[in-house]
Amino acid sequence: MSLRSYFLSSAILMGAAGIIGASGPLQAKAHAAEVSGQPQPLPLPPALPTARDVSYGGTITLNVNATDLQRHILTMQETIPLPPDVSEKGGDFILLYPMWLPGDHSPTGTLDQLAGLKISAGGKQIPWVRDTVTVSAFHVQVPKGTHQLDVSYQLLTPVSPKEGRVVMTDAMVNVQWSAVSLYPAGYFTRQIQFKPQVVFPAGWSYGTALRSDGAQSGHTVTFKTVSFNTLVDSPIFSGKYFKKFDLTQDDKVPVTLNVMADRPEDLAATDDQIKAHRELVHQANLLFGSHHYDHYDFLLALTDKLGGIGLEHHQSSENSGPRGYFTKWDKTFAARDLLAHEFTHSWNGKYRRPADLWAANFNTPQRGSGLWVYEGQTQYWGYVLAARAGLMTAPQVEDALAEVAAVYDGRQGRMWRPLIDTTNDPVIAQRAPQSWRSWSRSEDYYSEGQLIWLDADTLIRKLSDNKKSLNDFADTFFATNNGSFVTSTYQFDDVVKALNAVQPYDWATFLHQRVQDIRDHAPLDGFSRTGARLTFTEKPSDYIESYSTLRHVTDFLFSLGFAVGKKGVISEVLWGSPAWQAGITRDQELVAVNGEVYDADDLKDAITAAKAKSAAPITLLLRDGDSFHTVSITYHGGLRYPHLEGKMDGLGAILSPLSGKISVTDHKE
Structure with missing residues (x-):
């Protein structure tokens, strides 16, 4: 029997069984439906083994x-x-x-x-x-x-x-x-x-x-x-222009930074730059007190041609970065938490994994209810390890955290959608562009999850009089079975139990409130406990400048409520912002400001000039496809960019390098 005949015969037999096997009222209903000419569903093919x-x-x-x-x-x-x-x-x-x-x-x-x-x-x-x-x-x-x-x-x-x-x-x-x-x-x-x-x-x-x-x-x-x-x-990275850097530590477990580039000059790394990457491995070993690989290969493509990627693997990363990663070191730091993030995943995500994200094969649906740990805590450690290693300075990370706090505290979608529901977004949206991301929310479990773990870290430090911290959670939760490659799964109660082992507290309620409840504000208590507070000034931080350069965007999110990308195209509009009130949407082209051809600096000047209460509205000419229209925005708030101010000692302690040395004989069970 041919394969096509096999499927056809199966469908006919299954359909016939459904009719012949019917009796009484079911048979009458089927007959009535047939007489009335209403369609009935065909049976599905046999399930896969x-x-x-x-x-x-x-x-x-x-x-x-x-x-x-x-x-x-x-x-x-x-x-x-x-x-x-x-x-x-x-x-x-x-x-x-x-x-x-x-x-x-x-x-x-x-x-x-x-x-x-x-x-x-x-x-x-x-x-x-x-x-x-x-x-x-x-x-x-x-x-x-x-x-x-x-x-x-x-x-x-x-x-x-x-x-x-x-x-x-x-x-x-x-x-x-x-x-x-x-x-x-x-x-x-x-x-x-x-x-x-x-x-x-x-x-x-x-x-x-x-x-x-x-x-x-x-x-x-x-x-x-x-x-x-x-x-x-x-995965494999292969390139015409390729260089390997040895990052191996005293434990003699091989770690290599494999870098390929569009051009050979992009591979020109200094000794100090490689030293910072080597320190990343050292700091991660100190933090987690273990490793779950017998070798590790960072894969990094410095390119504007290969598609962007940031994906974790048990014994390697798979990342792309800007061409100036090494050669424009002072300008590309906003991209330098990425390797720290992916390296952390070797412990958090690849070794310890939420139980519903583990599957028997690659065609079984996964569920992401634990992504606020898998990705959220990894996002936290990515920033912390970048600072501890010297890939970013502590002030740069503090500025990055200020940006995260401002974005997620002002995210209007939190008024209707709890954070836990955003763990479904990889399936719902599959990372496609969204018209109103600030209202629909996106994969907020990454960066809002990061704020939750800052909150938890600072609370542990406060309750223990600085004798304990989230470092201790990492050292116990991710350090089991040192050297094992077998994935160790966990559920919500396991996370709560591990936190309580570090510092007794009602961690179940703490996490439920921040993950599953609808809350007006992002979890910013982690800042106040360190002595820092979120504020806004008229000057963008160095982090925002670096991020804007790398992403080719100009940020007006916290003033007019939009960001402008290449060629003046609006890349994002915040729900409820002045721009939203004026009817501006993403993908429109900003053509002119107050009658002059759009220039980012000119728009900044216009926003500053409009601070006076008597100032005229800011007039924007927008192109939407083949149509042009003008909008007027009455706004007197001036330029606004997020910063942290106050005592930074608490954050400084978190971001300071750990001291110590991993011995080749260290082994945790």
Whole structure:
């Protein structure tokens, strides 16, 4: 029976069973519906097999050709040995394309880019049929006696940002194994073994958490056999201009900063800059008192061509930064918490993980109820570790925290939506642009979560007379089973228990109020306990200047209520702000201010001049598609940028480097 006949027969039989099996009132209702001509639903196809925690048996080999840079195409060859029961009997064998990717918290698999799928056995092509419900599943009707499948396909990666994230340029390639792999259904992915191989462009170097098996032929590198979980968790950066920096500490566990760039001059790092990255590893080891990797590879692309990315992995990062990351060190510091953030995820997110974010395979939906810990506390430690390492100064981090406090305290969406509900946003919005982000809220569990953990840290310090802090929580909660790679899951009560072990308090209520309740204001008690308070001045902080330069935006959020991006395009409008009251929306182009062609400095001058109560409204000419319209905004508040003022001793203590040394014999259980 052909695969298409199999599905058709199944549907007919299931439909017939539904009719023949009906009796009495049900039969009468069905007959009445049929007579009246009303449609009835067809039965769904059979469910996919449930993943089992048993060994798949054979090892799948996967070859990726990453050399077609001009057309941005990755080409794959996969050899899949079949289980004995499938070989003996033949029948329906299902291959899955990964969709639910760890770290994305949503079904973001690039299934739309998969093309050219051909499956054969013994030189004969075998037809496949896509599942009509789970469209990432491919049914293969395997002939009896078949022992392996030979599978070929391509990934048609975006040729420009208009189609999606660019992963291939003339100088670099980002291979994400989830995008270039098919795997058999019915098994935990940790139980499926892969032997990966990559063909790189001539002369290029690469970085990855994978390790070569020593076999290299020309530009082809073969890596050691790993589980599919480990493979998906070990992306590759490969580039024409590439440099490696050793960050290994006294514990002798190898840590490497792998940097690729659009141009060779972007790789010119100074000794002091690398020293700060080496100190990041040292400070993280002191904070967490453990590690859950036997080597770690930071992957950093300095580029304006490769698509931006910030993704965590157990033994590597996967990040992009500005081209001036090293060469314009004094101007790019607003991007330098990123590596600290992703490194923290090795402990928080990859090793310790909310139970509902763990899944048996990459096609099982995940739930993000614990993301305020997974991402929120990681965001907190990212800033703290950046300061402790010297990647950012303490005043720079304080300015960054002021910006976070101002944004989330003024977020109007908190009037209707609790923070916990934003943990669903990766699935709801999948990080698509939002017209009114300040009202709908977005993934606020990141930065508002950061404020919650600052609140908790300062409260622990206060209650314990500075004998304890959130450092102690990190040292116990994330430091279990030092050296273990096995994910350790947790739930809300486990977090509460760990906090109480550090400092007794009603932490359940503390967290419920901040995470699950609707609250008028962001949790800013962490600032007041340190002696700092949020205020606004007419001068932007150095952090805002750095952030604005990196993002190509000019910030008027706390005055008129909007931000302006490239070419004068409005990138955000705050709900309820003067701009919102005037009917301004994002994506309109700001053409003129008070009759003069728009210039950011001129608008700043106009806002300052309008401080006088007798001043005329500020007049803005806006272009919306092919239409132009003028709005007048009556505003006398002047320029406003967030700052912290008061005693900074408390924040200074949090951001100060830890002292000590990690011994190679240190081991926590």
